[in-house]
Amino acid sequence: MEENLREKLLKAFEGKLTKTIAMYLETCSRCGICTTSCHVFNSMPRPEYSPAARAEVVRRLYKKYFKLQGKFWPSLGEAKPLDDTALDDLDRAAYSCTGCRRCMTFCPFGIDTQQIMSIAKLILVAAHAEPEILSMLADVSISKGESIDLIKQGFIDGLERLEGEVVEKWKIDAEKIPIPTEVQEADILYVALAGAHSIIPSAAIFNAACENWTLSFFEAVNFGAFVGDPGKTRLIMDRIINEANRLNVKEVCICECGTAFRVLKQMSGKQSFKISSITEVHARYIREKRIKLEKNRFKGIITYHDPCQIARNAGIMDEPRYIIKHLTDNFTDLSKKPEENWCCGGGGGLVAMGQDSHDFRMKSSKVKADQVKATHASILVTACENCHSQLSDLNKYYKMGVEVKFLSSMVADSLI
Ligand code: SF4
Ligand code: SF4
Numbered sequence: 537m538e539e540n541l542r543e544k545l546l547k548a549f550e551g552k553l554t555k556t557i558a559m560y561l562e563t564c565s566r567c568g569i570c571t572t573s574c575h576v577f578n579s580m581p582r583p584e585y586s587p588a589a590r591a592e593v594v595r596r597l598y599k600k601y602f603k604l605q606g607k608f609w610p611s612l613g614e615a616k617p618l619d620d621t622a623l624d625d626l627d628r629a630a631y632s633c634t635g636c637r638r639c640m641t642f643c644p645f646g647i648d649t650q651q652i653m654s655i656a657k658l659i660l661v662a663a664h665a666e667p668e669i670l671s672m673l674a675d676v677s678i679s680k681g682e683s684i685d686l687i688k689q690g691f692i693d694g695l696e697r698l699e700g701e702v703v704e705k706w707k708i709d710a711e712k713i714p715i716p717t718e719v720q721e722a723d724i725l726y727v728a729l730a731g732a733h734s735i736i737p738s739a740a741i742f743n744a745a746c747e748n749w750t751l752s753f754f755e756a757v758n759f760g761a762f763v764g765d766p767g768k769t770r771l772i773m774d775r776i777i778n779e780a781n782r783l784n785v786k787e788v789c790i791c792e793c794g795t796a797f798r799v800l801k802q803m804s805g806k807q808s809f810k811i812s813s814i815t816e817v818h819a820r821y822i823r824e825k826r827i828k829l830e831k832n833r834f835k836g837i838i839t840y841h842d843p844c845q846i847a848r849n850a851g852i853m854d855e856p857r858y859i860i861k862h863l864t865d866n867f868t869d870l871s872k873k874p875e876e877n878w879c880c881g882g883g884g885g886l887v888a889m890g891q892d893s894h895d896f897r898m899k900s901s902k903v904k905a906d907q908v909k910a911t912h913a914s915i916l917v918t919a920c921e922n923c924h925s926q927l928s929d930l931n932k933y934y935k936m937g938v939e940v941k942f943l944s945s946m947v948a949d950s951l952i
Contacts, residue, residue: 537619548662560647561598570639575878579902587639587649590629630656636844636879657764670763670885681775705740715739719750725785727752734791737948744951745826756796762885789817794845794920815919819855829862829950836914838864842877843920868911878904882926898933905934919943
């Protein structure tokens with residue numbers, strides 16, 4: 537590796553080295569408590585898949601370049617130079633971690649391996665060594681945002697083709713628009729994913745609740761966050777913030793996308809509008825009796841997968857259970873403590889990497905498949921697109937015998 541590239545990468549590292557991250561890098565006592573908390577290690581017990589071993593890849597570089605001992609006596613502190621081999625190690629560590637943060641809940645020091653892996657991802661981005669597909673998806677998303685005025689009309693035409701299906705789920709007055717856009721002062725700006733499945737059920741529910749809502753022109757998903765590029769993450773997030781401010785909405789509601797929700801909720805800073813997940817909004821409608829659901833429309837045992845970014849990392853665990861209570865009398869939880877639920881194994885950009893990550897995603901998530909099978913459920917419901925895709929793949933691979941469903945579509949199908 538050339539010296540000027542190394543300097544550039546170390547500068548990127550230093551820029552991310554907050555006091556908190558330095559503390560995570562200084563503190564690990566190598567107690568090993570976190571080892572079996574990781575679904576990857578649990579499914580594929582190899583030393584390199586323990587959270588502490590992943591973090592060690594970054595920690596060695598930290599010792600070499602940011603600690604005196606590492607600079608002068610590298611062999612004493614297990615410091616390692618930043619070279620091409622180190623880049624390969626960073627790639628293996630970062631892209632075998634889904635950022636689920638389950639390990640953090642078990643670590644006595646609360647060390648956040650996801651944060652440490654964000655340094656690994658940042659160095660890979662600075663070296664142009666990140667997975668090409670993730671950067672490409674982020675770039676497409678950004679350029680789509682830049683040319684929004686050109687594609688607006690096509691988007692609205694596409695929505696008109698979905699209106700019939702929305703009305704089929706919930707009839708509204710003829711003068712009302714089933715999927716409104718550009719509504720100034722709307723109470724809710726709903727940010728969906730590309731695809732009718734993310735728009736139709738939610739539109740029906742908003743209309744059933746007589747909500748004053750408007751649909752965003754932008755997709756919720758933030759590929760910048762998956763690839764760990766703070767600049768691209770910000771650009772993708774800012775489009776939604778600017779739209780919300782332009783329309784002067786009271787609340788931004790993010791669809792079933794864990795990463796999109798967590799990025800906006802926890803990384804956007806103070807905003808003039810409230811930020812909610814669609815699951816919180818649906819629970820609120822039920823609580824306020826703005827919608828009513830037919831119970832037991834879906835037969836058999838129903839279980840719920842907590843998306844890590846919505847549950848463990850954003851605290852939304854009661855709301856989905858509250859909704860499900862109104863959908864069925866036959867609910868079985870996957871684990872006693874939702875905050876300790878196993879990750880689906882598809883986070884951190886792995887699902888977006890498609891076939892490239894398929895083999896790893898399947899093998900590293902055996903523990904999740906076993907957990908689902910143990911419930912004998914016939915419906916596995918979740919509230920995140922990424923989890924839905926991964927769980928559907930696991931369903932086929934491990935013959936779990938469940939139907940994987942979105943919580944919002946079950947709510948829409950049960951509207952009375
Ligand atoms: S964040 Fe999740 S995937 Fe990553 S090391 Fe921790 S438990 Fe494993
Ligand atoms: S539990 Fe915490 S302190 Fe112990 S090895 Fe894991 S990261 Fe290090």
